[in-house]
Amino acid sequence: MKIVICLKQVPSRDTFLKVNAASTWIEEADVTYEVNEPDVYALEEGLRLREKLGGEVIVCTLGPARAGQAIKEALAKGADRALHLDDAAFANLDAHGTARALAAAIRRENPDLVLAGLQSDDFGFAQTGVIVAEMLDLAHATIVMEIQAERDHLKVKRELEGGWLQWIEMPLPAVLTIQSGINKPRYATLKGIMAAKNKPLQKLSAQDLGLDPEALKPRQVMTRVYVPEKIAQTEFIEGSPGEIAARLVDKLKNEARVI
């Protein structure tokens, strides 16, 4: 089975994020990056399917040069090769533009299965995989929690609201968006890290993919990023840890009367 994993690099959760001076995006200077969490699960699922059914796992990443680190990690974990969509024309794409570029790269591979995370921790579009499916004219399922794959079809378990679940049958090729918790992602081994150095990595520009800049033009633009205005009446309790504890207990007992 030939499997493409859409894998994105995002600011890591432990980084302290600040809005930039122009209020257009975050201050990127001191930010550390990591692989978007649901994508880590998507990669793991792809590796497991390959181990069971044979074939190939190809990582497909759109992002600037620094995203090369995310690709390296995926190759070290066991992906066979990678496509890195890196071009100034890919800066500031919306979900539609990103999906268009990814779809162009994936189409050339003609895979049996495409896996993506269900959403990213930065933009949180929750759309890219679904749009890729539409552009490739493939069936899709989102928020997937289990995959049973045969050679020509799939059965997947989708998560629904409030703890409900549902099995969906679908033909291959298909696109799935993966929910975190579907598996236990592996760590890269030292051997894997060494092996990754020799794995094929193909850089692709808009021109390589035959993408007209017109087609990438954003259909939605983020005009301002800001810290939301707080609406809640949160009462912040300050002081040393000991003082905080005493004040909080007093409030819980005498004001809120909940303990």
Next chain:
Amino acid sequence: MLVYAEHQEGRLARPAWEAVAAAQQLATELGLTCAGAILGDNIGALAGELAGAHLAEVLTVESPQLAQYTPDGYSLALRQVIEARQPRFVIFSHTYQARDFAPKLAASLDRALVGDSLGYRLEGGRTIFIRQVFQGKFSADVEFRGEPPYFVSFQAGAFREDSVHRGSGRAKVTPIEVNLSPQGIRTRPQEKFREARQAVDLSQAEIIVAVGRGIRKPENLELARKLADVLGAEIGASRPICDNGWLSMDRQIGSSGQTVAPRLYIALGISGAIQHQVGMKGSRTVVAINKDREAPIFDIASYGIAGDLFEVVPPLIEEIKKAKSK
């Protein structure tokens, strides 16, 4: 304006009415008329119910092929409604169903979906939508570019179900004929189900100590357990803790976990992403301990402690012991 009314288990549930409320309000402010759309099989009664809202028209698509939701069937059908009526905006609630097919529908028309919006603002002829980025840490103003239709989904609770305008009469119900080939519908859904009955029922708990990724290591859960013990509380968690297997799935609180409404909810190292908030915002008193003063959990906390949980929880346990022994 066209609003998609999603039905769940044969009912027009809250998301449908929240979407109607949003669409009505936006339509009024933009001077547009607002129609509703509903898809399915045997949906006469639902269409009648929707027609009780103040809408210019209710458009229905009925077909046995739409009896069950599929992304292919629903986007094909709604696309034909959109092509017939050419709305400027198409409004959804950001449900699991809308997440599944609205981006596909928008893309099939070469258009964008501004997903998971919190609200909107009109500013000198511009319509600006507000959505969260970085899991609610920041907000972003978003505007459409290019030609309509513009697709928008609103987050649960962004508009109130009870602010729906009821009409004085009934809106006209118009069936729309669409072309749905069986080959066009590629996925086959089976019955919905729940996993085996959960062992822990947090919905009845009076006090919950909930842990999030800020707890860092499974060994540190002991600290939260001690706090829970002195309070006689149940332990709950955010999704990543259960994903990691540090606690069982039935302790997960949120949109895909349990909904709780205790007297006291103590959130330790939980950022308060929307999917977590929907499961616990019914709590009477919320205490949040989080290192990050900007964390969205502080939007709904009654008492906030912007600090390190590992410094604050140990003295807190001692103070509670003292208070209880008095």
